[in-house]
Amino acid sequence: MRTVIAGGHGQIALRLERLLAARGDEVAGIIRKAEQADDLRAAGAEPVVLDLESASVDEVAERLRGADAAVFAAGAGPGSGAARKDTVDKAAAVLFADAAVQAGVRRFVIVSSMGADPRHQGDEIFDVYLRAKGEADAYVSGLDALDWTILRPGQLTDDAGTGLVRLEAHTGRGPIPRDDVAAVLAELVDTPATAGLTLELISGPAPVSVAVKSVAGN
Numbered sequence: 001m002r003t004v005i006a007g008g009h010g011q012i013a014l015r016l017e018r019l020l021a022a023r024g025d026e027v028a029g030i031i032r033k034a035e036q037a038d039d040l041r042a043a044g045a046e047p048v049v050l051d052l053e054s055a056s057v058d059e060v061a062e063r064l065r066g067a068d069a070a071v072f073a074a075g076a077g078p079g080s081g082a083a084r085k086d087t088v089d090k091a092a093a094v095l096f097a098d099a100a101v102q103a104g105v106r107r108f109v110i111v112s113s114m115g116a117d118p119r120h121q122g123d124e125i126f127d128v129y130l131r132a133k134g135e136a137d138a139y140v141s142g143l144d145a146l147d148w149t150i151l152r153p154g155q156l157t158d159d160a161g162t163g164l165v166r167l168e169a170h171t172g173r174g175p176i177p178r179d180d181v182a183a184v185l186a187e188l189v190d191t192p193a194t195a196g197l198t199l200e201l202i203s204g205p206a207p208v209s210v211a212v213k214s215v216a217g218n
Contacts, residue, residue, distance in 0.1 A: 002026040003189055004067045004105075006052060006096045007074025008045060009036040012111060012156075015182035016071065017045035020189070030063065030074075052092035053084075060099035069107035069189045070100045072136075082125055085132040093136035101145040107195075108146040109188050111181070112137050114154050114173060114200055137198065147195035149188050153181045154202040166204025167211040174202030187212040 003020055005013050008029020020027040021044025028046040031037065037047035048063050052074060064070055072093050076084035093110060100108050116133035137150050154174045161179025184201055187208055188194055193216035206214065 001068045001190070002028070002066060003069045003071060004048070004064050005029045005045075005071045005073055006092065007072070008040055008047065009033075010073050010075060011158075012178050012181050012185070013071075013073040014039065014043050015178060016073070016185050017043040019182055019186040021045060023186070028063070028067075030060075052095055053087050055095070057095060057098050057102060060095060061102040064099050064103035064105050067103070067105045069109065070096065070105050071185060071189060072096050072108070072110040072140075073185075075111075076129075082128040085125070085129045089129060090132035090136045094139050097140045097143055097146060097148075101143060106145070106147045107189065107192055108140065108143075108148045109185060110137065110140055110148065110150050111185070112150050112152045112198075114152045116152060141196075141198070147192050149194045149196075150198040151181075151185065151188065152198065152200045154200070156181065162203065163208055164203065164205060165208055165211050166202050166206065167199055167215055169197070169199065171200040171202045171204070174204075176202050180208065183208045184212065191216050193217060 008031045017027050028048050029040045030048045030050050032051045034049050040047040076088040113133045115130050118134035118138050120130040140148050154176045157175050157177050159177045161177045
């Protein structure tokens, strides 16, 4: 299986790349800076240098062609201003989804955020972020050509993963190690029966594979 990840140098993406490579999958990560390439190679991923804030749909689709799945894990980051929430968290997600459609990649997983909502009110940076993520989710979920799953993790931590999660349409707020987010993403990529679902994720009682099978109806 070949998976292409947008935001390939992100903390969750690097973890996901290691997991996919370790199980024998082919994985490529889209990065903005060539100097990030060695980190991806160390994770077992093929680095693809492409700036999603300036690339065309055709350029992105070319990098996606032949993939079995696409994962959008890019983000402007906590230090960025309101403008980049729009250009990365929203516009780059829309671009990546459109490119997946053009390239014929049906399986599409997007890493969103708990509380993401296109109607979210407020003018603080985090309010703008939640609106941008919500607008991206709404766009992706409207594309019939994609078998999409939207994952909304709770408060991200760098604690060691436990492999135990709560994955449901509505979990309530709570923390989740990035290790466990990556583990859930690795399962979701391989579980097309979760298509059409928007799922919240926090730490919980169920092993990752059990949690994913449960929401997939297995």
